[in-house]
Amino acid sequence: MDILKKIEQYRFQEDSLKWEGTFADYLHLLKEKPWVAQSAHSRIYNMIKDAGVETENDRKVYQFFSHQLFGLEEALEKLVEEYFHPSAKRLDVRKRILLLMGPVSGGKSTLVTMLKRGLEAYTRTDKGAVYAIKGCPMHEDPLHLIPLHLRDDFYEEYGIRIEGNLSPLNTMRLAEEYGGRLEDVLVERIFFSEDKRVGIGTFSPSDPKSQDIADLTGSIDFSTIAEYGSESDPRAYRFDGELNKANRGLMEFQEMLKCDEKFLWHLLSLTQEGNFKAGRFALISADELIVAHTNETEYRSFISNKKNEALHSRIIVMPVPYNLKVSQEERIYEKMIKESDVADVHIAPHTLKVAAMFTILTRLKDSKRGDVDLLKKMRLYDGENVEGYNLADVNEMKKEFQEEGMSGIDPRYVINRISSTIIRKGITSINALDVLRSLKEGLDQHPSITQELREKYLNFISLARKEYDEIAKKEVQKAFVYSYEESAKTLMDNYLDNVESFCNKTKLRDPLTGEEINPDEKLMRSIEEQIGISENAKKAFREEILIRISALARKGKKFDYRSHDRLREAIQKKLFADLKDVVKITTSAKTPDEQQLKKINEVVARLIDEHGYNSTSANDLLRYVGSLLNR
Numbered sequence: 352m353d354i355l356k357k358i359e360q361y362r363f364q365e366d367s368l369k370w371e372g373t374f375a376d377y378l379h380l381l382k383e384k385p386w387v388a389q390s391a392h393s394r395i396y397n398m399i400k401d402a403g404v405e406t407e408n409d410r411k412v413y414q415f416f417s418h419q420l421f422g423l424e425e426a427l428e429k430l431v432e433e434y435f436h437p438s439a440k441r442l443d444v445r446k447r448i449l450l451l452m453g454p455v456s457g458g459k460s461t462l463v464t465m466l467k468r469g470l471e472a473y474t475r476t477d478k479g480a481v482y483a484i485k486g487c488p489m490h491e492d493p494l495h496l497i498p499l500h501l502r503d504d505f506y507e508e509y510g511i512r513i514e515g516n517l518s519p520l521n522t523m524r525l526a527e528e529y530g531g532r533l534e535d536v537l538v539e540r541i542f543f544s545e546d547k548r549v550g551i552g553t554f555s556p557s558d559p560k561s562q563d564i565a566d567l568t569g570s571i572d573f574s575t576i577a578e579y580g581s582e583s584d585p586r587a588y589r590f591d592g593e594l595n596k597a598n599r600g601l602m603e604f605q606e607m608l609k610c611d612e613k614f615l616w617h618l619l620s621l622t623q624e625g626n627f628k629a630g631r632f633a634l635i636s637a638d639e640l641i642v643a644h645t646n647e648t649e650y651r652s653f654i655s656n657k658k659n660e661a662l663h664s665r666i667i668v669m670p671v672p673y674n675l676k677v678s679q680e681e682r683i684y685e686k687m688i689k690e691s692d693v694a695d696v697h698i699a700p701h702t703l704k705v706a707a708m709f710t711i712l713t714r715l716k717d718s719k720r721g722d723v724d725l726l727k728k729m730r731l732y733d734g735e736n737v738e739g740y741n742l743a744d745v746n747e748m749k750k751e752f753q754e755e756g757m758s759g760i761d762p763r764y765v766i767n768r769i770s771s772t773i774i775r776k777g778i779t780s781i782n783a784l785d786v787l788r789s790l791k792e793g794l795d796q797h798p799s800i801t802q803e804l805r806e807k808y809l810n811f812i813s814l815a816r817k818e819y820d821e822i823a824k825k826e827v828q829k830a831f832v833y834s835y836e837e838s839a840k841t842l843m844d845n846y847l848d849n850v851e852s853f854c855n856k857t858k859l860r861d862p863l864t865g866e867e868i869n870p871d872e873k874l875m876r877s878i879e880e881q882i883g884i885s886e887n888a889k890k891a892f893r894e895e896i897l898i899r900i901s902a903l904a905r906k907g908k909k910f911d912y913r914s915h916d917r918l919r920e921a922i923q924k925k926l927f928a929d930l931k932d933v934v935k936i937t938t939s940a941k942t943p944d945e946q947q948l949k950k951i952n953e954v955v956a957r958l959i960d961e962h963g964y965n966s967t968s969a970n971d972l973l974r975y976v977g978s979l980l981n982r
């Protein structure tokens with residue numbers, strides 16, 4: 352569809368959502384849709400919930416966040432279960448400021464932005480609709496019009512609790528514009544928009560000395576005093592501070608802990624009592640979520656200051672740690688690259704994965720369990736199968752350190768290194784080695800990294816490099832086999848036939864001559880030796896495999912070469928061992944002969960067609976693996 356048509360359609364949609372009526376009409380509407388009177392906290396919770404909740408390993412995964420925040424499922428579950436959900440139920444946490452605490456570039460701002468954009472969209476849906484007194488700069492809740500002494504009756508009839516008093520401005524308007532007839536007061540549907548300053552505010556402290564509290568709570572409009580005669584006339588006041596504008600929705604308080612105390616005191620009363628003081632008026636009721644973010648150091652210094660005690664008790668701190676899963680970290684990079692201007696550069700397969708391995712290693716803490724090194728922990732955290740470990744082990748490891756994920760390398764650093772490599776070299780294709788090199792160079796220039804940490808990180812770079820070497824070798828060897836999956840399957844079937852006849856002490860039949868033959872001991876051993884199974888252990892290994900086959904068969908499942916990790920590894924190694932010389936000679940030939948050339952072209956084509964390389968990265972890979980195999 353052409354863009355002008357879409358614009359027209361959008362306008363039409365927006366128009367069709369509009370609603371305006373008297374307060375009496377609004378009450379009517381409430382009977383039908385009582386949820387539109389929900390509190391700001393409740394609306395935010397429902398927005399998150401309505402986007403869908405999935406369960407994964409006994410964990411709730413909130414879909415609302417899942418298309419932009421990766422690997423933070425646990426932190427987000429905690430945030431929803433311990434803050435949003437109870438605050439939606441009007442429990443006490445609602446009266447606290449939500450403070451997201453986490454390391455730099457860990458996704459705090461992204462999270463807040465998602466809530467803001469989410470609310471803008473949600474208030475355009477039926478479930479998220481919001482109504483306000485028309486013409487009120489703070490989009491006051493129409494239900495505030497109901498006098499205090501009638502609120503119990505209202506609750507009985509509508510089942511809705513009203514909190515907060517009618518603001519000074521609307522009290523005056525009710526008297527002057529509507530002659531006290533509250534049923535006539537005009538109400539309209541509002542749509543949150545940060546740009547239009549409806550329901551969403553952002554407060555960012557500037558210089559503490561010059562900053563005006565007016566930015567937060569509004570100010571007197573001196574030009575109108577002459578007209579209204581007095582500074583305490585609410586019409587002479589501009590209710591245009593961020594707290595005013597964010598009423599009914601959310602206010603982001605940037606750099607809250609760096610802020611001057613006098614600003615924070617306003618928040619104290621707002622969060623605790625649901626109202627704040629502006630100008631010379633009675634307290635103004637407001638209903639909004641206040642969310643701030645900070646890093647650990649800043650937070651520690653804040654709470655160590657006695658003066659902040661009162662505020663501290665009104666803050667609820669939610670950790671937003673770094674993601675600790677390699678595969679999710681890759682997704683973060685992919686997302687960030689897509690958003691950047693280097694999006695059209697070819698990134699060879701495994702490049703981001705290898706960078707992510709390095710990053711995750713810098714974030715992990717050494718387990719106290721002697722049997723788990725960092726690489727193993729990295730794999731386990733990412734949900735990989737590691738023989739001898741299960742989910743319970745992973746959960747146990749996660750409980751070892753509270754602060755895991757609160758330090759290490761941030762995603763922005765990695766993306767910066769990747770972009771600088773691309774831009775500096777003007778290249779159109781990068782691979783894992785380019786990125787590791789660049790990460791390494793970057794460490795030298797990094798101002799905040801101590802010598803000791805640098806040593807440690809350099810070690811992680813070489814670990815990641817070793818992992819890459821293995822991946823690269825496997826990739827090339829696989830591409831050398833005409834059809835890897837098929838060859839693996841054939842070899843496996845052959846092995847299993849022999850194992851079966853060995854264990855059952857039966858004979859095999861030669862497929863050609865039909866003759867009875869003994870199991871092929873040489874073949875079985877040549878596979879088992881690949882994973883170091885000794886002569887003495889071979890019987891137990893073979894029996895274990897047969898048991899696995901029948902266990903699977905009982906569940907109606909078929910054993911294939913992926914069913915048994917060690918056997919799979921053995922089969923792979925055997926296939927590669929048979930090929931090793933061919934691969935080695937072909938990839939490292941300085942002047943390949945005709946046949947080698949043909950093979951190289953075939954392999955390059957396979958890497959391009961089936962594995963996502965381009966011709967530069969495929970040829971680089973072959974050359975690199977050639978050099979590895981000749982070491």
Ligand SMILES: Nc1ncnc2c1ncn2[C@@H]1O[C@H](COP(=O)(O)OP(=O)(O)OP(=O)(O)O)[C@@H](O)[C@H]1O
Pocket residue numbers: 419420421422423453454455456457458459460461462646673674683686687762763
């Ligand atoms: N877990 C994650 N999932 C998806 N993207 C992430 C994640 N962590 C960081 N990012 C990406 O990293 C970049 C930096 O994140 P963001 O600005 O939200 O971090 P921050 O915690 O606010 O950092 P700062 O402390 O520097 O303000 C963003 O592009 C963000 O999308």
Ligand SMILES: [Mg+2]
Pocket residue numbers: 459460461
């Ligand atoms: Mg931020």
